[in-house]
Amino acid sequence: MRVLAIESSCDETAVAIVEDGKLLSSVLSSQVNIHRKYGGVVPEIAARKHLENILFLLDEALDRASLKIDDIDIFAATQGPGLVGSLLVGLSLAKGLSISLNKPFVEVNHLIGHIYANFLSFPDLEYPFLVLLVSGGHTEILLAEDWNNFKRIGKTRDDAAGEAFDKVARLLGLGYPGGPEVEQAARNGNPIYRFPRALNEKGNFDFSFSGLKTSVLYFLKNNPEARIEDVAAAFQEAVIDSLLTKTFAAAKTYGINKIVFAGGVAANTRLRERANGIAKEKDINIYFPPIEFCTDNAAMIAMAAYEKAKRGIFSPIDTNAIPYLSIVSL
Ligand code: KG4
Ligand code: ZN
Numbered sequence: 001m002r003v004l005a006i007e008s009s010c011d012e013t014a015v016a017i018v019e020d021g022k023l024l025s026s027v028l029s030s031q032v033n034i035h036r037k038y039g040g041v042v043p044e045i046a047a048r049k050h051l052e053n054i055l056f057l058l059d060e061a062l063d064r065a066s067l068k069i070d071d072i073d074i075f076a077a078t079q080g081p082g083l084v085g086s087l088l089v090g091l092s093l094a095k096g097l098s099i100s101l102n103k104p105f106v107e108v109n110h111l112i113g114h115i116y117a118n119f120l121s122f123p124d125l126e127y128p129f130l131v132l133l134v135s136g137g138h139t140e141i142l143l144a145e146d147w148n149n150f151k152r153i154g155k156t157r158d159d160a161a162g163e164a165f166d167k168v169a170r171l172l173g174l175g176y177p178g179g180p181e182v183e184q185a186a187r188n189g190n191p192i193y194r195f196p197r198a199l200n201e202k203g204n205f206d207f208s209f210s211g212l213k214t215s216v217l218y219f220l221k222n223n224p225e226a227r228i229e230d231v232a233a234a235f236q237e238a239v240i241d242s243l244l245t246k247t248f249a250a251a252k253t254y255g256i257n258k259i260v261f262a263g264g265v266a267a268n269t270r271l272r273e274r275a276n277g278i279a280k281e282k283d284i285n286i287y288f289p290p291i292e293f294c295t296d297n298a299a300m301i302a303m304a305a306y307e308k309a310k311r312g313i314f315s316p317i318d319t320n321a322i323p324y325l326s327i328v329s330l
Helices: 032-036 043-064 084-101 110-116 161-171 178-187 210-222 228-253 269-282 299-309
Strands: 002-007 012-019 022-030 074-080 105-109 129-134 139-146 149-155 258-262 285-287
Touching: 002 043, 002 084, 002 299, 012 043, 012 299, 022 043, 022 299, 032 043, 043 084, 074 084, 074 110, 074 299, 084 105, 105 110, 105 299, 110 129, 110 258, 110 299, 129 228, 139 228, 149 228, 161 178, 161 210, 161 228, 178 228, 178 269, 210 228, 228 258, 228 269, 258 269, 269 285
Parallel strands: 002 074, 074 105, 129 258, 258 285
Antiparallel strands: 002 012, 012 022, 129 139, 139 149
16 A cells, blocks of 8 residues: 655645555655744745645655556645645645545644654554654643544643744744754753753643743843853753653653654754663653654655555545644544
8 A cells, every 4th residue: 555645734845655654755845944034934935835846746756666646545645733825735735636546535633643753663663652742833742542542641831842942042043943953052062051940840741831931031131151052051951851851750650661752852862862861760662753754744644644544544535724733632
């Protein structure tokens, strides 16, 4: 069974093909250089750029897999969450191909896609497991009981972890997207300052990062001589402390010994290092997607679509984009 999936929820246009759960090709065109000068994604521009790039990427994904469009059995696309104009480009193309070639169509929840990126490295990963989903728009601890059953245990009450990286990068005069920039700066710094870890009472699995961001803002105002690299390192440690303390505590509370990381922030090498250290100490198995499949891509969407398709779960052709789609309303 060959699944071709399209991802266009934000500022990456991507197409990938999997055959029986094995990745054949994955191509991506990032708009990051276009949005960088605005300090964030401009929705109108993003939708237009998806439209310009998508057909080229479709051909490229087929070429790299040495396939023709008729060799595809199922077409899939991200339904949400994301920017509505962007989502519509990928969704319309996948539905159009499905109608014209008379092949089934599968809708994919982008957040479930992020989790499924792990199956690219760990095809035999078994449920149940705990998930730390950390992206630009979401920060959640989930209990994955089965392939389509995700229970939310905790979530951010304000900013997502990736959003905090992006906002603090701006305060530090670093570029967009902020995560990789802060990580790079932190590598040349030392966490000699201490920023607050919010909501750190026992048993509280929610996150809050807006106070941390404000704390960095005031710190910079009051300490203009501080090295950006040291501030970046101290900020990064505070985010990672919150993420890992709560996730490992949740694993203990729920009696789960597997933690799966997902989303753009899971690309952070310091987070990976720290998680590995704690996992060894606590005898917990941890899983990370390959670094290039942590941030948005279509391989993860194709993997999630394959899980549905192999169970014969297809979507109606009038499926619409859902910008605020949640992971738990399945
Ligand atoms: O999952 P993703 O590509 O898009 C969403 O679905 O939101 O996540 C993007 C987020 C951005 O906020 C970006 O700054 C963050 O992930 N990010 C990182 C790193 N790489 C990307 N954060 C920390 N360290 C990184 N290396
Ligand atoms: Zn994403």
